[in-house]
Amino acid sequence: MGFFNKLKEKLTKQTNTITEKFKDGLTKTRENISSKVNDLVARYRKVDEDFFEELEEILIQADVGFDTVLELVDELKMEVKRRNIQDPLAVRDIIVEKLVEIYRGDEEEINTLNIQQDGLTVILFVGVNGVGKTTTIGKLAYKFKQEGKKVILAAGDTFRAGAIEQLEVWGERVGVDVIKQSEGSDPAAVMYDAIQAARARHADILLCDTAGRLQNKVNLMRELEKVKRVIEREIPGAPHEVLLVLDATTGQNAMVQAKQFKEVTDVSGIVLTKLDGTAKGGIVIAIRKELHIPVKFVGLGEKMDDLQEFNPEQYVYGLFAGLVEEENARTDDGGDL
Amino acid sequence: MAFEGLSERLQQTMQKIRGKGKVSESDVKEMMREVRLALLYADVNLKVVKSFIKKVSERAVGQEVMKSLTPGQQVIKVVKDELTELMGGEQSKIATASKPPTVVMMVGLQGAGKTTTTGKLANLLRKKYNRKPLLVAADIYRPAAINQLQTLGKQLSLPVFSLGDQVSPVEIATKAIEHAKEQHHDYVLIDTAGRLHIDENLMDELKQIKEKVKPDEILLVVDAMTGQDAVNVATSFNDQLGITGVVLTKLDGDTRGGAALSIRAVTEKPIKFVGLGEKMDALEPFHPERMASRILGMGDVLSLIEKAQAAVDEEKAKELEQKMRSASITLDDFLDQLDQVRNMGPLDELLKMLPGANKMKGLNNLKIDDKQISHVEAIIRSMTKEEKEKPEIINASRRRRIAKGSGRPVQEVNRLLKQFEEMKKMMKQMNNMTKKGKRKGFKLPFM
Numbered sequence: 001m002g003f004f005n006k007l008k009e010k011l012t013k014q015t016n017t018i019t020e021k022f023k024d025g026l027t028k029t030r031e032n033i034s035s036k037v038n039d040l041v042a043r044y045r046k047v048d049e050d051f052f053e054e055l056e057e058i059l060i061q062a063d064v065g066f067d068t069v070l071e072l073v074d075e076l077k078m079e080v081k082r083r084n085i086q087d088p089l090a091v092r093d094i095i096v097e098k099l100v101e102i103y104r105g106d107e108e109e110i111n112t113l114n115i116q117q118d119g120l121t122v123i124l125f126v127g128v129n130g131v132g133k134t135t136t137i138g139k140l141a142y143k144f145k146q147e148g149k150k151v152i153l154a155a156g157d158t159f160r161a162g163a164i165e166q167l168e169v170w171g172e173r174v175g176v177d178v179i180k181q182s183e184g185s186d187p188a189a190v191m192y193d194a195i196q197a198a199r200a201r202h203a204d205i206l207l208c209d210t211a212g213r214l215q216n217k218v219n220l221m222r223e224l225e226k227v228k229r230v231i232e233r234e235i236p237g238a239p240h241e242v243l244l245v246l247d248a249t250t251g252q253n254a255m256v257q258a259k260q261f262k263e264v265t266d267v268s269g270i271v272l273t274k275l276d277g278t279a280k281g282g283i284v285i286a287i288r289k290e291l292h293i294p295v296k297f298v299g300l301g302e303k304m305d306d307l308q309e310f311n312p313e314q315y316v317y318g319l320f321a322g323l324v325e326e327e328n329a330r331t332d333d334g335g336d337l
Numbered sequence: 338m339a340f341e342g343l344s345e346r347l348q349q350t351m352q353k354i355r356g357k358g359k360v361s362e363s364d365v366k367e368m369m370r371e372v373r374l375a376l377l378y379a380d381v382n383l384k385v386v387k388s389f390i391k392k393v394s395e396r397a398v399g400q401e402v403m404k405s406l407t408p409g410q411q412v413i414k415v416v417k418d419e420l421t422e423l424m425g426g427e428q429s430k431i432a433t434a435s436k437p438p439t440v441v442m443m444v445g446l447q448g449a450g451k452t453t454t455t456g457k458l459a460n461l462l463r464k465k466y467n468r469k470p471l472l473v474a475a476d477i478y479r480p481a482a483i484n485q486l487q488t489l490g491k492q493l494s495l496p497v498f499s500l501g502d503q504v505s506p507v508e509i510a511t512k513a514i515e516h517a518k519e520q521h522h523d524y525v526l527i528d529t530a531g532r533l534h535i536d537e538n539l540m541d542e543l544k545q546i547k548e549k550v551k552p553d554e555i556l557l558v559v560d561a562m563t564g565q566d567a568v569n570v571a572t573s574f575n576d577q578l579g580i581t582g583v584v585l586t587k588l589d590g591d592t593r594g595g596a597a598l599s600i601r602a603v604t605e606k607p608i609k610f611v612g613l614g615e616k617m618d619a620l621e622p623f624h625p626e627r628m629a630s631r632i633l634g635m636g637d638v639l640s641l642i643e644k645a646q647a648a649v650d651e652e653k654a655k656e657l658e659q660k661m662r663s664a665s666i667t668l669d670d671f672l673d674q675l676d677q678v679r680n681m682g683p684l685d686e687l688l689k690m691l692p693g694a695n696k697m698k699g700l701n702n703l704k705i706d707d708k709q710i711s712h713v714e715a716i717i718r719s720m721t722k723e724e725k726e727k728p729e730i731i732n733a734s735r736r737r738r739i740a741k742g743s744g745r746p747v748q749e750v751n752r753l754l755k756q757f758e759e760m761k762k763m764m765k766q767m768n769n770m771t772k773k774g775k776r777k778g779f780k781l782p783f784m
Contacts, residue, residue, distance in 0.1 A: 061383050063564040066374070129587060129615075130448025130560065138480075159615070161492070162452075162485025169480030183488075214590040247448060251380035251564020253592040274447065277533045279566035302447075302478075 047080055047088055055095070063251050064282030068289060072098055096316050103285045103312045111296050111310050114240045114268070115205075120198050122206045122231055122238040125271075126224060126261050127245035129212030132273035132299060134163065136245055137207045138170030139299070139307035145174055149204040154194030155180035156187040156227065157211040167209055173304065177201070187211065187223065188230040195234045208239070215260035228265050243296065245271045248281030258287045272310070273299035365397045368412050379595035379632045382568040385602040393419050417629050424598060424625035429607040431462075432553045432581065437523040438471070440514065440550050444543055444578065445558035446570060447531030450586035452482060454558050454612055455528040456489035457620035458584075461610075462524050463495065464618075470495060471522040473513040475546070476530035477502035486528055493617060496520075506530070507545045514550055527552070534573035543578055555580045556609065559596060561588045567596035568603050575604040585623065586612035593632050666761060668725040672717050675710055715743035716753055728754055 052073050059069045072095075079085075079094050115121050123140075125133045137153060144151045153171055155178055157163035164180050171178035179194040191208055198206040210227060213220035231239050244267040246254050261267050272281045275298050284295050295310040369390050376386045396415050433439050441458070443451045455472060462468040472490050474497055476482035483499050490497035498513040510527050517525045529546070532539035547555065557571060557580045574580055583604070585597050588611045597608055608623040717725065719742030724731050731739070731754060740747040 057383050060377060061565045063380075063566070066377055128562070128590065130450055132448060160485070161488035162481040165481035165484045166479070173480075214587060216589075216591045247560070247562075249446065249560070249564060249566050249570070250562045251567075251592075251596070252378055253380070253562040253590065254564075256591060274533075277446070277566070278535060278569045279564065283564070 046086055047091055051088060051091075052077060059282065062280040062282035063254075064280075065252060065255060065286035068102060068286040072102055075102075099285065099316050100312050103288050103316075105289055105292070111269070111294050113296060116240060120195075120203060120206055120235065120238070121240045122195070122198075122208065122235060123241040123243060124208045124210065124228060124231065124239040124265065125243050125245060126210055126265050126267065127212060128214050128247075128257055129160075131212065131245045131247040131250075132271075133157075133212060133245045134166050134170065134209055135302070136243075136271050136273060136297070136299060136307065137167065137209050138174060139304055140297070141170065141174045141176050141205075141207055142304040143307060144205050145176060150202065151176040151205045151207065152194060152198045152201065152203040153178045154190055154206060154208040156190050156194075156209045158183055158185050158187050158190060159211040163209070163211065188227045191227055191230050192234065195231065215257050221260065221264045224261075225264050241269060241296075242267050243269050243271050244293070245273060246281065246284070248272050248275045249277065249279040250281075250283070252283065254281075254283040255287055255290070258291050258293055262291055262293060267293055269294055269296035271295075271297045271299065271307075276300045276306070362398055365394060365412070369394050369397070372412075372416055375633055376595060376598075379593035379634070380562075380564045380567070380599075381595035381632065382565050382599035382602075384568070385599045389419065389423065389598075389602075413633075417626075417633060420598065420629035420632065421626045424601055424628055425607045425623075429582065429609055430622075431458075431609060434553045437521075438514065438517045438525045439523065439554070440525045440527070440552040441554040441556060442527045442529060442543075442546065442550070442552040443556055443558055443584075444529050444574060444580070445531060446533065446560075447479075449531065449558045449560045450612060451531060451558045452476065452485050452489070452528050453615070454556075454584050454586060454610075454620065455486065455526050456493060457612065457617055458610070459495050459524070459526055460493050460617045461620050463493075468524050469522050470524035470526055471513065471517045471520070472497045473510060473525060473527040474499040475506040475509045475513075475527050477504070477506055477509070478530040482528075482530065489617070496522075506542060507549055510546045510550045525550075534570050534577075540573075540577050547578060554582060556582050556584050557600075557604075557606075558584045558586060559600060561585045561594040561596060561611075562590060562592040563596040565599075567599045571600040571604050575606065580604065580606055582607050582609040584608070584610045584612065584620075589613045589619070593634065594628065595632050597628050598632060666764065668717050668720065668728060668757060671757065671760075672714065675714060712743070712745055712749065713753060716740075716745055716750055719743040728757060 055076070056069050056073050059072065060066060064072075075098055076091065076094060079098070080091060085091060085094075113121075113123070125137055127133050134157065141151045141153060151174070153167055153176060155164045155167045157167070158181065161183070164183060168178050168180070177197070179190065179197045181190050181193065187210060194206055194208065197203075208227075208231070210224060211220075213224065215221065228239065228242070242265045244258060244261050246257065250257070258267065258270070270284060270287065270293055272284055272295050275281060287293055288295065295312075295315075297307050298310050298315070300306045300308060372393065373386055373390050376389065377383065381389075393416055396419070397412050431439075431441070443455050443458075445451050459470040459472055462470045472486055472495055474483040474486045476486075483502060487497045487499065498509075498516055500509050500512065506529060513525060513527065516522075527546070527550070529543060530539070532543075534540065555578055557574050559567065559571065563570070571580075571583070583597075583600055583606060585594065585608055588594060600606075601608060608625075608628075610620050611623050613619045613621055716739060719739045720728075720731070724735065724739075736747055736750050736754075740750050743750070
């Protein structure tokens with residue numbers, strides 16, 4: 001109870017709506033981790049090997065990488081021994097605690113964007129095909145616009161059919177300019193143009209779209225390298241953020257994606273999209289731990305305002321949201337446990 | 338993180354057991370733990386893994402493995418057989434309606450690759466089966482989705498049916514069928530909007546389309562990189578729509594693609610096609626056995642062989658074989674070989690198909706540079722005809738000239754010549770061993 005309630009209290013004091021969104025996004029299905037963990041703690045009378053094995057399995061099904069799961073379970077075992085815990089209910093709190101700890105490591109949380117106080121901030125978006133780069137840019141453009149910033153979009157996906165038009169539609173929706181060239185042109189040239197335009201029009205933020213590419217395509221990754229180089233050359237210190245967009249439904253391959261894109265473009269943060277489905281995107285925990293790339297935003301739907309800043313506690317809370325609800329209900333009923 | 342293939346892991350386990358003379362039940366259990374791990378790393382759903390392991394264990398504990406001299410390999414064989422079987426045995430084809438047009442509905446999550454796959458499928462139908470497909474733009478939600486399909490249609494010179502984004506997809510689909518009948522199209526491919534399987538309204542819309550157009554195929558398009566959630570997605574789409582098959586996309590990435598197994602296991606619907614690239618001809622029939630190998634990290638030898646067969650000119654191959662037998666291969670022949678290897682596709686992709694390639698340290702992250710082949714090519718092309726035929730005449734000054742001509746350092750020229758010499762020697766040895774045994778592959782200078 002303790003940790004959950006503390007966490008919940010803390011979160012309700014924070015942004016109510018965001019938490020709601022998180023919860024909505026993450027509890028749409030009954031088959032979520034929390035109900036499974038609940039199920040688990042209800043079924044076991046004591047904390048034993050079987051209990052841990054089943055816990056392992058629950059986390060694996062959330063795509064939390066296997067190694068991370070093993071580490072978590074090991075730490076849990078130690079903690080349980082240290083505190084001499086027998087009751088499975090008590091372990092539940094530690095599970096959340098440890099998950100957040102593993103995600104964070106020793107590092108300070110940096111989930112805000114590196115926005116320049118004066119002058120242009122350039123944000124480059126990278127990722128494999130179909131993860132939602134263009135949509136994320138649209139949403140983020142909306143967010144910045146709401147904050148009163150002048151935003152320009154660079155249509156750097158010159159490859160996929162209809163990609164430029166897709167970004168243009170977003171530009172219209174949000175009411176920001178889109179810098180583009182024709183399909184098939186050099187994306188690096190588009191970036192060059194966009195930077196010149198952003199300067200001339202005194203924009204605050206330049207959001208750069210790129211074509212989706214699988215991380216094992218050498219030539220395409222080189223192209224991306226070049227895009228980044230052109231930006232660097234034009235504005236020292238830019239791009240100020242390189243955001244890797246990851247699809248929450250992706251499994252273990254997300255780690256490989258993060259690794260390769262980081263190598264080529266020095267990724268500074270992750271946007272985890274499609275978290276409103278049944279997928280949990282648990283691999284971000286492993287990515288943060290191994291590659292030290294923090295998640296900065298999560299996509300929770302298709303509407304313009306469905307992009308939220310990431311907060312690890314909220315994320316884990318979201319994963320286990322059902323737990324708290326059920327526990328409260330139980331207490332209200334004068335529950336039987 | 339980089340998970341080496343199942344075969345290597347099993348070998349490690351076997352080493353522990355080796356010397357025991359007999360494989361016990363607990364040994365099998367230990368091996369099964371490795372199998373379980375391999376499948377989980379490949380993103381096969383946990384529940385599927387569990388029932389699979391149970392089945393395989395029963396067979397593995399049985400006679401065939403215990404009595405075998407190489408139990409490790411036997412286990413792998415059992416695992417692979419079972420996996421292949423689970424994956425659907427043989428290939429299955431796309432349906433053809435007894436009365437045209439055949440209606441195909443493409444459904445799936447956002448970003449799975451429906452629109453691209455629709456284009457590829459239309460292209461395949463026309464090219465391979467001589468059909469006359471009509472593409473239908475029924476994704477009215479995603480910005481520019483219609484535009485995307487129209488662009489693909491233009492690229493392929495195929496007609497695209499669209500009523501804009503203000504008409505309901507149900508109506509678009511219905512009108513499209515009428516249009517197809519009038520224009521004598523024998524296939525209608527309906528590209529629907531991506532949607533979450535838990536979005537009731539949008540799922541209802543699909544049901545309505547299904548009601549109206551009575552499709553012969555409902556293909557679920559799934560990203561091969563999907564993790565554990567693949568089971569939820571596939572079950573949900575199947576329960577609500579009754580899919581007839583699956584298309585697995587983005588398989589040209591480096592994912593193991595365990596989702597394929599999960600989907601197959603929970604829906605029992607065949608995987609009909611796989612997407613292998615961004616070009617419009619990169620759609621191929623699904624091969625269960627190859628997928629089984631890939632999931633287990635055992636390389637895709639079959640695909641490699643087929644690729645080689647497709648790329649290698651038979652005549653030339655024979656000629657080369659003759660030359661190899663007499664060890665009279667020249668640098669010109671070698672150049673030919675290089676071209677043929679190149680025709681098979683990017684080298685790193687080829688390498689990935691080799692079993693054990695992922696065991697070799699660093700190879701996983703190694704990007705084989707096609708440039709290196711170009712360098713070898715440049716060096717050989719900088720030689721005179723005589724030099725190519727009789728490399729032994731290449732002295733120091735010739736080497737310098739060749740280096741200059743090709744723009745490569747002299748050391749590289751030296752290395753190439755030396756390797757070529759070794760290759761010839763190897764061929765001689767091979768010939769001496771004569772017909773007994775298989776020919777071992779020779780090492781190319783850039784490997």
